[in-house]
Amino acid sequence: MAAPQSLLRIGFVTLVLAVPAGALADEWRLAEPRTDVSVNDRYAFIQTPRAIKDLLSYFQDKVAARPRPGQDPDGADRAMGRLELWQTDGTAREVWRRALLNDVAPVSSIVADDSRHVVTFDNWHAMGLGDDVIVIYGPGGDLVRQFALADLMSEAQVKALPRTVSSIWWGGRHRFDDVDSVLVLEIAADKEMFHSRKGVFRAVRIALADGRILADPASYRVSLGGRALLDIVDAPGVVTGIAAAPAPHPFLSAEFTSLDDEAAIRFSLRRSRSTAHFIANLRRRGYTVTRQ
Numbered sequence: 001m002a003a004p005q006s007l008l009r010i011g012f013v014t015l016v017l018a019v020p021a022g023a024l025a026d027e028w029r030l031a032e033p034r035t036d037v038s039v040n041d042r043y044a045f046i047q048t049p050r051a052i053k054d055l056l057s058y059f060q061d062k063v064a065a066r067p068r069p070g071q072d073p074d075g076a077d078r079a080m081g082r083l084e085l086w087q088t089d090g091t092a093r094e095v096w097r098r099a100l101l102n103d104v105a106p107v108s109s110i111v112a113d114d115s116r117h118v119v120t121f122d123n124w125h126a127m128g129l130g131d132d133v134i135v136i137y138g139p140g141g142d143l144v145r146q147f148a149l150a151d152l153m154s155e156a157q158v159k160a161l162p163r164t165v166s167s168i169w170w171g172g173r174h175r176f177d178d179v180d181s182v183l184v185l186e187i188a189a190d191k192e193m194f195h196s197r198k199g200v201f202r203a204v205r206i207a208l209a210d211g212r213i214l215a216d217p218a219s220y221r222v223s224l225g226g227r228a229l230l231d232i233v234d235a236p237g238v239v240t241g242i243a244a245a246p247a248p249h250p251f252l253s254a255e256f257t258s259l260d261d262e263a264a265i266r267f268s269l270r271r272s273r274s275t276a277h278f279i280a281n282l283r284r285r286g287y288t289v290t291r292q
Contacts, residue, residue, distance in 0.1 A: 028055075028124070028125050028166065030052055030054070030055060031049035031050075031052065031104050031105040031124040031125075032049065033046065033047060033048050033049065034046075034047045034105070034106075034108075034109075035047075036108065036109045036110060036111055037111065038111040038112065038113050038115070039113055040113040041086070042085060042086055042113065042115075043083060043084065043085055043086070043095070043111050043112075043113075043115045044083070044084045044086060044092070044111070045081060045082070045083050045084075045109050045111045045118050046081070046082045046083075046084065047079065047080070047081050047100070047105055047106055047109065047120075048076065048079065048080045048081075048082075048105075049076075049079050049104050049105035049124065050068070050071070050075075050076055050077060050078055050079045050103065050104045050105065051071065051072035051074070051075020051076045051077070052070040052071070052072060052075075052104065053070055053071065053072040053073075054070070055070070057069075057070040058070025058125075068103075078099045078100070079099065079100040079102045079103070079104060079105045079106070080097065080098070080099055080100060081097070081098055081099075081100045081109075081118070081120070081137070081141070082094060082096070082097040083095040083096050083097075083111070083115065083118060083141065085115065095115055096140050096141035097141065098137070098141040100120065100135070101120075101132040101135050101143075101146060102120065102123050102124070102132055102135075103123060103124075103130075104123065104124040104125065105123075105124045106120035106121060106122060106123065106124070106135070107121055107122035107123065107124060107127055108120070108121045108122065109121065110174060110175065110176065112176050112178075112208075113176075113178070116138065116139050116208070117136060117137065117138055117139075117144070117176070117183075117208050118136075118137045118141075119134065119135065119136050119137070119174070119183055120132075120134075120135045120137075121133065121134060121171060121174065122167075122171070125166055125167075126166060126167060127166070127167035127168060127169060127170075127171075128149055128161065128167055128168025128169065128170045128171075129167065129168060130148065131146060131147075131148045132146045132147075132148075133147055133148055133149055133170075134146065134147040134152075134183075134185065134206075135147075136183065136206070136208065136211055138208070138209075144208065144209075144210065144211050145206075145210070145211025147206075147211075149161075149168065149170060151213075152185070152187065152204055152213065153187065153204075160191070161187075161188055161191075162188055162191045162199075169188065170187055170188050171185065171186060171187065171188070171201075172186030172187070172188065172201035172273070172274055173186055173201075173274070173276065173277075174186055175276065176208070177205070177218065179291055180205075180218070181207070181208050181209065182205045182206060182207055182208060182214060183205070183206040183208055184203050184204075184205055184206075184218075184276070185203065185204040185205075185206065186201035186202070186203060186274050186276070187201060187202055187203075187204055188200075188201055189201055189202045189236070189250040189251055190250065199273060200250050200251050200272075200273050200274065201251060201273055201274040202235070202236055202250065202251040202274075203217065203218075203234045203235070203251070203274065203275055203276075205217065205218070217233050217234040217235035218233075218234045218275075218291065219231065219232060219233045219234070219291070219292040220232040220234070220279065220289050220290065220291055220292060221289070221290050221292055222265065222282055222287050222288070222289050223287065223288045223290070224260070224261060224286070224287050224288065227258060227260060228257050228258065229256065229257060229258045229260060229261055229262075229265065229287070230254055230255070230256050230257065230265055231254065231255050231257060231292070232252055232253070232254045232275065232278075232279075233252060233253040233254070234251075234252055234275040235252065235253055236248075236249065236250055236251055236252070236253070237249060237252065237253025237254075238253055239252075239253070239254045239255075239269070240254070240255045240256065241256045241262055241266070242256050242258070242259045242262060243256075243259060243262050243263065244262075244266075251274055251275055252275045252278070254269075261287075264285070265282065265287075268281045268282055268285065
């Protein structure tokens with residue numbers, strides 16, 4: 001996998017002519033093998049990309065709409081994924097292996113601590129594009145569901161996402177919610193992610209068992225010393241306070257239930273990019289945050 005970095009500028013390619021006005025330039029290396037590890041460090045997902053001869057061949061074939069652009073005749077003709085269990089004796093045991101849906105390779109993936117699900121994100125050289133932007137694999141590597149961005153949001157919302165020459169930069173820090181067995185996606189709520197660290201992300205929840213998009217957001221209560229201070233809903237809405245007038249918010253709804261610490265909590269909220277980031281900031285400051 002390659003993050004946008006540097007061997008050949010996309011701007012040298014004819015594809016630039018089709019880029020929407022205002023898109024930023026970006027750069028990509030050839031896709032490389034990548035390993036992503038579960039939070040508990042027990043499972044590893046190893047991605048091996050389809051073999052590309054070189055970037056120029058890939059771009060030329062892409063412009064000519066040839067199948068498997070840039071294919072190296074001496075290399076693998078499919079992207080592959082392998083889930084491994086890292087055992088206590090230092091050896092690895094294969095759990096499953098399969099061809100991935102992505103043409104060349106995913107950009108990243110996350111692995112559940114119980115190994116039941118692996119989720120891949122985006123396509124090399126085309127983040128946010130295609131019908132396999134998000135792919136959920138279940139037990140044994142079976143496909144649960146794949147998603148295009150259009151499956152998760154309206155056409156207007158997709159058009160409002162940050163873009164570069166090659167890609168739509170839509171995602172934040174995706175994660176598993178083990179309480180509800182759901183995948184939590186962080187989706188850009190504005191274009192600030194390119195210009196500062198102030199870009200914010202709203203949450204979309206997907207049931208891991210069947211890939212259903214869930215309408216009910218998660219809710220939380222913030223307390224300190226047994227005193228309830230704030231109720232949170234992880235969906236865009238309004239923040240209602242005691243010390244300030246209600247105001248719209250891009251990634252959560254919240255209601256202060258006590259004037260105590262309202263100013264300090266609002267300070268943490270202003271410095272947060274998503275509900276998960278906000279909750280982490282509160283916990284670091286000594287607040288108790290519990291699911292409701």
